[in-house]
Structures are given as structure tokens and as C-alpha cells.
Amino acid sequence: MTVRPSHTLIAHRAVPALPSEGTIGVIAPAGPGALDTEKALQWMRARGYGLKVFPGVYEKDGYLAGSDDVRLRDLHAAFADPEVDAIICLRGGYGTPRLLDRINYDLLSRHAKPFVGYSDITALHLAISRYAGFVTFHGPLLNADLLGDKEPPTVTSFFAMLRGQLKSGSVLSHPAAYPLSTVEPGIAHGRLLGGNLAMIAATLGTPYEIDVEGAVLFIEDINEPLYRIDRLLTQMRLAGKLARLRGVLVGDIAGVEVDALNRLLKQTFEPLRIPVLSGWRSGHCDPNLTLPLGALVRLDAGKQELLLEQDVVIR
Template structure:
């Protein structure tokens, strides 16, 4: 059931300016696809929210399929993904659910279709590798935000409005440090003013780290490196950041924006996640801003991946240019 390497596009890195898809407007079609785990009953709520924006929601053929823990075979999941990017009537490709599985099909993504007809892509977690592939191979700016399997107790009104603005307006996105977030304890000014700018790249730390050496791994030179994770102990953050450091991936970053440390434990066995991350990042000498409600925790907000961003550790803000035009 594995993907066919012969159908994979050769590893290339796109050059030139970023591609910004058109902002969505009422009446636009949104295709929900499941490149990882299958959709479930929470899609009903996700559809209701998108329809409240005036959008028309449809589903990939295999969203509810199940093959083990995956939403159908690799071939079927990839077919749904490519069909969405190839359909000129679809203006947004929306991830149904995370979990695991996107890496199994990512090499077969029709990058040429994404370049030819830029459209909004939104999702997070396991779908981090799709954001990275779209940026590296098509220079397409995408949105790191909630999945269509929507849970109101985790992603409430603030999350809904953040997603709507990111999808349908050209307003800059500003996210303020939340002192209640465990990652807010990581706040490093670096060697200068505490301000840094560059394209915002990254996503889920586990997926970034496991993409090292693969065709979707982004060049982080000059970037604001964004990461978040869930269910990882403090030593896991240490291990993953150490791996990225050893590969040289973090040697020339401009700064770091840190999302949510969800379910990372209380540090009773040693360091907290914030302490472990601080230890791994301090000597890089770049500004680091934690406490951002991006990721798997409550109140998740939506941010562009690939757009120019600025972090200010004194003001406690991440400001990102819009993904859409």
C-alpha cells in the first residue's frame, strides 16, 4: 500500500518571491482532505463554521476511509490531495485531521499544480510536512491553523475569528505572548534589540525533526523558526532541538517563535519543557519569543507559513504579513 517513488517529483527548491493565494470570499469552494488519520464526527462542526463564513464545503472521496490508522490507502489519500490542488474550482484545501500519515504520501504531491493555481492550504500537526513541501517546492504561503475536525472546547470563538481573518482578509496577523502558556517562560532577547524578522517557517517540532534529510525540509536560513508540540516530555524537546542543531539547520536562523507546549508534564522529574528549550536555544544568540497560542493547546490561533514575520521580545508580539492577497 506504499506510495510509488517513481511518481515522486524530484527534490527541488523553488526560488523567487512567495506565492500568495487569493483571499477566500463567500461562495468559494473548500475541499476537506485527509492525508493522515480519517475524518470523524467532528467534521460536522468544522463544516458548520466554514459555512457560517459563506463558504461551500465538500469532501475528498476517501476522507472517511480507514486502512489501519490511516484514512485509506496511500494511493487514495494522495489522489484526494492532488485532486484538490488540481481542481480550479477549489479555492481552499483544508486538512481534515492530523495524527500520522502525511509523510507517507508527500513525495507524490503535485507541486506543479500548486504553483500553477495557488490556493489556500490550512492545517497543522502531522500536516506540517505539507506546509514545508508547498513552501520549499512551490514557494506557496499557507496557513498553520485548526483542522476541520473541530472541537469547540479547544478551539472556541477566538480560534474561529482568527481563522476567518486569516482565510478571508488581508489584515496583518498579530499574536501576543500569553503569560498563561507554559512556553511563555522562554523569552530571550538575543544579542540585539530583541527584534528579528524573516519568513515564518516550521510547525510541529516532531514533524520538522523527522523531515531532516527529506525533500520537504525547509531552508531555515534567515527565517523565524516556529515550533510547537504535544505530548512530548521536556527531554524530547531537548533531543529534537539538539538534532536540528547538529544538522546545522538552526545555525543561521533569524529568531524563534514558540507555540504551545501541550501536555509536556510539570517538570517534576527535572527541567520543564521551557527550561529544556531555554537551555538549547540561549547560546544561539537570536531573539526567542514563547507563549504564542499556536499549536495543540486551547485557544489555537492561525498564522501564515512562509510570509514575512517579525518577533519583538520586549513587546511580546509576533506580527505576520497576510498569507492571502
């Protein structure tokens, strides 16, 4: 298998590291959720951080956390706020695609900082990658993960990534209690991109679709039976989004039997002769490990390792 070097790719910009005693802003760009503010404040204070809650977190508009105007305002305000050192999303659900064509990407780029979330937040990761060009983080949501008392690697991974404890050359830790599967061996260098598979597919054909040229694709999902995962992967293949990949990292596909999933992955990716590693604990799972989207990585599916090839935050 030919290994193409990473120097042919331009790295996304690293963002400022989360400083000690910094402030983490929380926004709700997707669905609504009841935030126990006092619990959240105590959780952050116990770890040395402040919390700034933006107004839309307390709003509800049907299946949305406030109107599009409210959610967009909070997104812009959180990035522009000099007191906010990192941004975490309250929850996923639905709603972020409605904002994509209204976001001021120049503003986000000028005030780049760690931005964290998953599930529906994938649409924001994809759009920021394409139009602002800085690293974002597929990682825990405030309600479901940090306040949900998930296994310790969830919090350890989150802070290690945002504080800059993981440098270029670091191998990302994966808990031994959760075995990985080498679907296709090999080594790939590329920019790690992706997130929720259904959301990736939903953006195809729009100006915010994933840029797969030279990418290591990361996918995860929930509430999608095997045949729907097949349909989503087939949609990506027919859209020409698989042929240019360098490798694939598969996160948690909740509710799908592992052997059946790996058979489907082999059928899909074996003809492409690229490395595929499955079972990474990121997504709708416990623990939920943080991944740097847009960052250059080295995926060794045979050794079952994911290594950073750039610093993702800077001090």
C-alpha cells in the same frame, strides 16, 4: 543584537483570499476520522461558506485515512478543483510523509490556494514551502478545532487570515489570558517556517527538510516529555539547523511545564544570540491561532509581538 533586514529574503507567494460565500474543501491526507458531514455543512453555512468533502475523508486503512493513492488523489484534486477556494485537513495523526515524493508540486503551484492544518500536516507545509513556494497556514483542523468548539480566537484568527483582514504591517493578536514568555529579547526579520517539532526532525536528511536560512522558526508539539523536546532540539542543532535561524517562536508544547520548557529553550538558544518568544497559542491547544508559514514576519520577543511584513493573501 544585530537585526538583519527582511529585504535579503524572497517572500513566498501570497495565495488568493478566501472569498465571501466561497467553498472550503476538506481532505484527509493523514489519519482517519469520522466526519459528521451534516454538522460540518451546517457549521460552514452558518458562516457563509460551502463545504466540499473529498472521497478519501470517508475511507480508513488502518492508521491511515485511505491508501496512499487515495490520499494523494484527493490532495491533487482539491488543489486542481476550480470550485474549491481553500483547503482544510480533517485531522493529523500520521501519513503525510508517505506522500511527499509523489506530489505534483507544479500542479499545486499553478493552483495555489489557502491550505490549512497542523500536527502531521507539517510535512506538507515543509514540502510545499520548498517545492511550490507559496504561503500555507498552520491552523485549525476541521474535526478537532472548528467542529470541536474551541475558544472563539480559533475561528476569528482562521477567517481573519484567510479572508485577508490581516495586511502587511498587522500585528497578530494574541489573547491576553495566555501570557507569553520572553526567553531571549531582540528583534528578528525572516520567513516564518516550521510546525510540529517531531515532524520537522523526522524530515531531516530528506529532500523535504526545513530550509532554515534566514528563518524565524516556529515549533509546537504534544505527547513529548521535556527530555524528548531536548532530544529533538539537539538533533536539529547537530544537523546544523539552529545556527542559521534569525529567531524562534515557540507555540504550545502540550504537557510540558512552562518554567522547565523555558529553561531548556534558554539553554538551547542563548548561545545563538537570537530572539526567542514562547507560549504562542498555536498547535494542539485551545485556542489554536492561525499562522502564515512561508510569510515574512517581524518577531519582537521583548515586546512580545509578531508582525506581518507581507500580505499573505491577495484579493
